[in-house]
Amino acid sequence: MSDLYKPFDEQINPTPNEEPIKPNPYEKPVEPLKKQKKTGGMKSFLSMVTAGVMGSALTLGAVTYTDVFDFLKTEPQPNAATSTESLSQSELTTSVVPTSNSSNPTASLADVVEDASKAIVGIVNYQNQSNPFSGAQGTVQSGSGSGVIFNVQDDDAYIVTNNHVIEGASEVEVSLYDGEKAKAEVVGADALTDLAVLKIDEKYATHTLKFGDSSGLRPGDQVMAIGNPLGLDLSRTVTQGIVSAIDRNIAVDTSAGKWELSVIQTDAAINPGNSGGALINTSGHVIGINSLKISDSGVEGLGFAIPSNDVVPIINELIEHGKIERPYLGVSLADLQEVPSMYLQSLPESVKGGTIVAQVEPNSAAANAGLKQMDVIVSIDGEEITNSSDLRKYMYTNLNAKDKATLKIYREGQAIEVEVNLANSTSPIN
The missing domain is CATH 2.40.10.120 (Thrombin, subunit H)
Structure with missing residues (x-):
């Protein structure tokens, strides 16, 4: 997110005579990339950026975003105050x-x-x-x-x-x-x-x-x-x-x-x-x-x-x-424009946008459909995808859990189509 856009939450008890520190959950510090001794190709790059992002992060939604420059981020702590108690919709519906x-x-x-x-x-x-x-x-x-x-x-x-x-x-x-x-x-x-x-x-x-x-x-x-x-x-x-x-x-x-x-x-x-x-x-x-x-x-x-x-x-x-139920794909993603070009040499020059599968959750909708690490998703149901946000927006706006979606991907430079049976974000398929 641009540095211009900031939520307005307030830090309590700042140090005297210092400006309050305003933690911003929308903005993540950019960690400088350390110089690598050798270039191991796309696979080693994606292995690096996805280290530590699997696990609970994959249950957050249909598509988990992986910031390729923030692969050392800490998982959020469980919220002890959270209740998942459900109320009947007929008992309390706001309009x-x-x-x-x-x-x-x-x-x-x-x-x-x-x-x-x-x-x-x-x-x-x-x-x-x-x-x-x-x-x-x-x-x-x-x-x-x-x-x-x-x-x-x-x-x-x-x-x-x-x-x-x-x-x-x-x-x-x-x-x-x-x-x-x-x-x-x-x-x-x-x-x-x-x-x-x-x-x-x-x-x-x-x-x-x-x-x-x-x-x-x-x-x-x-x-x-x-x-x-x-x-x-x-x-x-x-x-x-x-x-x-x-x-x-x-x-x-x-x-x-x-x-x-x-x-x-x-x-x-x-x-x-x-x-x-x-x-x-x-x-x-x-x-x-x-x-x-x-x-x-x-x-x-x-x-x-x-x-x-x-x-x-x-x-x-x-x-x-207690949460928003959304269609669930089960992948971690790295946007194409954020990946160094040296790792994209197998892609045709005509491919200018897309999002790369950095990791696939075992037994997820993506895994069952045969999606693999390093696949580049360029469209869903014929709708062009330029980044992970486009993919997520299309899924949440146009699709429901258990719907089928057709992904156009590039794998090792070859264009193929993959049909995915989407799961529910609250209960991923096994």
Whole structure:
């Protein structure tokens, strides 16, 4: 992901007189490649870049992304706060409500904000950490963000936030409108869409917000962002602006692979700590979940929110399954443009894009179809593939688990087609 696009999670307890360190799950440090004593061809290169990426990483989605310059990355730790408890969809289904972006003549903006703010919460991410001197384990505040209470059902209040706000947490704490604090349980989370659902005891919820229909938004519509910039000391800060653009596509790197988020652009001021907070219209309906901003010298007023019409189906599925069920291929990939040309000499000159199979998970859909390490995927069902994000996007948009897909690949310079019976990401085929 470009250095410009940054989630707004906030690092807690920075060293005095130093700028806060803002951990960014979307951005990974680029490790310099060490000089190799000998070139072992494509196979040795892919063996190197895939070392340590198999295992739990392969269960994250249909296609696992392997950053060829980050092959020493550490696997994320299990989230001790995560619950996979499933609720019946008929018991709790959130939907969008018809909404108008014109002001309510019976209420001022101050009234709308006052009412909406009661459903905005602060979220603190606690992570396990070892004392470097004693070796003792303890929890420390790792970051903070915002969230929105959107439903109360069966003694539980449900909160939507960004996945990057709670990712890696061993404990999650929610700070309520009245100052109360409550331990939260992670119902489900999805790294690709950067959404997560938490639940707390319903006694803490005094108000919920409804999701408005984001499909009717137009540039120029008035919006307000509510969240906790720079931590809980500035809880429920409100900034005002307009919808700057709709249907923006922002490429991001997540812990589950590359993805392209469809977002609303706004000039309402958004800062670190606003992640997971609400972008509301003048009717007081949530039309977006604040997630990204462009952070660069001389840049102002470029924030992005996940549209409510994209949020609602995701959170419903997270509540029902605890994760997003997607078609599963079972490979690790390295994009063609990231591989040194010396390893691509067998490819025809006409092949300008594609993604290389760096590793195949045993007994996966890919393995059963006969895909092999070093295969170069250039199309799926006749749709050209330029990188792993294209492949993932096509699969998640057009295919379901158990569907068949036809991959065009190059193997040792020869073009062949392979038919794959896709599995389910929650239960890969054996």
